[in-house]
Amino acid sequence: MLNGLWAFMMLIGLVWAAFHGNLAAVTEGAVASAGEAVTLCLSMLGIMSFWTGILEVGRRAGLMEQLSRGLRPLLTFLFPRIPAGHPALQSISVNMIANVLGLGWAATPAGLKAMQELEELEEERRAAWQEAGPRAIRRGRASKGLLPGVCPVSRGCASDEMCTFLVVNISSLQLIPVNMIAYRAQYGSQDPMAVVGPALAATAVSTLVGILFCKIRSAV
Amino acid sequence: MQWISFLSEYLIPLVLFYITGFAVLQKRPVFDDFMEGARMGLRTVVGILPTLIGLMTAVGVLRASGFLDALSALLEGPASVLRIPAQVVPVILVRLVSSSAATGLLLDIFRTEGPDSAVGMMVSILESCTETVFYTMSVYFMAVKVTKTRWTLAGALAATAGGIAASIFLS
Numbered sequence: 192m193l194n195g196l197w198a199f200m201m202l203i204g205l206v207w208a209a210f211h212g213n214l215a216a217v218t219e220g221a222v223a224s225a226g227e228a229v230t231l232c233l234s235m236l237g238i239m240s241f242w243t244g245i246l247e248v249g250r251r252a253g254l255m256e257q258l259s260r261g262l263r264p265l266l267t268f269l270f271p272r273i274p275a276g277h278p279a280l281q282s283i284s285v286n287m288i289a290n291v292l293g294l295g296w297a298a299t300p301a302g303l304k305a306m307q308e309l310e311e312l313e314e315e316r317r318a319a320w321q322e323a324g325p326r327a328i329r330r331g332r333a334s335k336g337l338l339p340g341v342c343p344v345s346r347g348c349a350s351d352e353m354c355t356f357l358v359v360n361i362s363s364l365q366l367i368p369v370n371m372i373a374y375r376a377q378y379g380s381q382d383p384m385a386v387v388g389p390a391l392a393a394t395a396v397s398t399l400v401g402i403l404f405c406k407i408r409s410a411v
Numbered sequence: 412m413q414w415i416s417f418l419s420e421y422l423i424p425l426v427l428f429y430i431t432g433f434a435v436l437q438k439r440p441v442f443d444d445f446m447e448g449a450r451m452g453l454r455t456v457v458g459i460l461p462t463l464i465g466l467m468t469a470v471g472v473l474r475a476s477g478f479l480d481a482l483s484a485l486l487e488g489p490a491s492v493l494r495i496p497a498q499v500v501p502v503i504l505v506r507l508v509s510s511s512a513a514t515g516l517l518l519d520i521f522r523t524e525g526p527d528s529a530v531g532m533m534v535s536i537l538e539s540c541t542e543t544v545f546y547t548m549s550v551y552f553m554a555v556k557v558t559k560t561r562w563t564l565a566g567a568l569a570a571t572a573g574g575i576a577a578s579i580f581l582s
Contacts, residue, residue: 193509200469200512208476216475224471228464231518232456240452245430247448248441252434296455303554310555348559349552357551358566361542363574367423368539374514375535378521386532388418390539393577397540400573404566 235373242369246292258291259284269359269402270352279308283356290364305356313350316343355405362401363394415581459511466515474519494579496530502537503575507544514538533582540574542567 208217249255262284266273273280282305289298320343344350349357368390375383434441473479483497490497498520506513517534524530544567552560 193512196505196509196512197465197469200473204469204472204476204478207478207481208472211477213476217472220471220475221468224467225464227471227518228460228467231467232460232463236453236456239456240449243452243455244445244447244449245427247451248434248439248444249430250448251444252430252437252439254430254433257433299550302551306551306555310557344561347557349557349561349563353552353555353557354561354563354566357548357563358570360551361544361547361567362570363540363542365539367426368535370514371535371539374518374521375526375531378518378526380526380531382419382527384419384423385416385527386419386535386539387422388415389532389536389578389581391418391422392415393536393540393574393581396577397570397574401566401570404562404569408562408566 231374231377234377235370238369238373238376242293246294249292250294250297255285255288255297258288262287269355269405273309273312273352277308277312279305279312279352282308286360287364290360291366293365293367293369302356302360306353309350309352309356312352313343317346351409355409358401358405359398362398364398365394366391462511463514466512467518469512470515470519474523479519495575496533498524498530499534499537502534506538506541507571508546510538510543510546529582533578536578536581537575540578541571544568544571 204217205214208214259281263280266280266284267275270280270283282301285301286298286305289295289301367387371386371390372383375386431441434444470479479498479501482501486497486500490500495503502513502516502520505516517538520534521531526532526535544564548560548563548567552558552563
């Protein structure tokens, strides 16, 4: 996606400059920006390495496991139809905790694993649905997360759990926006940390909106 | 809003204390672990350098060509209805697709308006409380070959809109 976007930005910039006689300024701007990117990276090395160092201390001490245990009640609330002890719950909690801590590289593999496990769960539901027949399920023989009257989605279609998981994931869960603090510091902010509180409040709002939306949609 | 600045001040020290204390209680060689992680961080930052150079240069070209100013002028009207400053609109749109390209635009705002200005603060919060909706969805759904995403997009956009509204309110 970045390929198209980048080409679009470069080409439209150059064409626009040609029509407005700004070509000299564009060359100057390109050179200055490239240099600025290097300065920015250099000054970010300190704070980013410090932060990844601290997070690694936490990760090796088993912080993710400890925190994901604390997440269990929330997961039961978000995913009432995933049977207790299902491997998907473990992957989802690792993904969420990694996102909270800002460990992007640890979040994605766990997230993709969660998606696969959710797909397997839906496959089990399809099998159970086939075997038991709609009538048995309507009578309330709920197993494998099958609810009376709720039929599984067909293949290639996102299950309720997948939708909820992704909406919560995309709603942003990050506790401390370390990148942003580094950028602000680099551009001469008087108080780079001032973003921490508002960012957390705004993240809480976006996540709550996401959860509310999921709850309403999966209840319909 | 007292508690928000309280959070800004105490959240990071608290997290640092918690993690270090937790690791010490687990009898970990904390400094060895730290160095291992810091080394990884160095590699990560150096790894994003090419992306940053490419995107900051592209934004620099857009800025110098006068296109960004023209776009802002064009968006002034519709954006003011939503009480969003015109420069923020491109950041929001690009944010849905690419995090690093949005960062390029955000740094341009930092350069021209300063990170402590109202606009600077708004984009700081905005970028911290939103995610790359389309990118994340395509990666995660591709992994399980799901093409019908049902209400995922609507939910993700609703959450993003909530984040944007909060950013405007809080800055």
